[in-house]
Amino acid sequence: MMEIKQTLKLPPNALYTKIIDSVLYDIQQQTGKKLNPNQLTNFSYRKGFGGQSSGRVTITANRPGECYHYRTETNRNQYLVGYDIQTVAAGQQSLLTYSEKVVANRDGQQLNNWLSVAILGFNRRRHFKKMLRAMEAEYQVAN
Numbered sequence: 001m002m003e004i005k006q007t008l009k010l011p012p013n014a015l016y017t018k019i020i021d022s023v024l025y026d027i028q029q030q031t032g033k034k035l036n037p038n039q040l041t042n043f044s045y046r047k048g049f050g051g052q053s054s055g056r057v058t059i060t061a062n063r064p065g066e067c068y069h070y071r072t073e074t075n076r077n078q079y080l081v082g083y084d085i086q087t088v089a090a091g092q093q094s095l096l097t098y099s100e101k102v103v104a105n106r107d108g109q110q111l112n113n114w115l116s117v118a119i120l121g122f123n124r125r126r127h128f129k130k131m132l133r134a135m136e137a138e139y140q141v142a143n
Contacts, residue, residue: 010139012065
């Protein structure tokens, strides 16, 4: 399991909006459907990951300003991902807890997953934190 906690200088609702805008864009690109945030909980769609790889994404939790969780199922794994947002600094900052758990559909795949996380985890964390800093900077410039 991977977990990243990061305090960001933007209010919880602004952080949630940034995350959800990206989700809504992805859904529209994958399905052609234009949804609003209230329609996301339990929404499920097929997503291509490049090449011939694809999976089913199901949104499992969606509470404005608080959380967004989803599950992606492929023929090899289930990916359980959560974005949990807490208010800090009198509502002017957010503490984001990003969690990701990979569960293999077969025993042999679990070892492969563990090795991938061990080898690639550092870079993934670094890129994720870089993305968060960019979101924070964009918000600071706009406000």
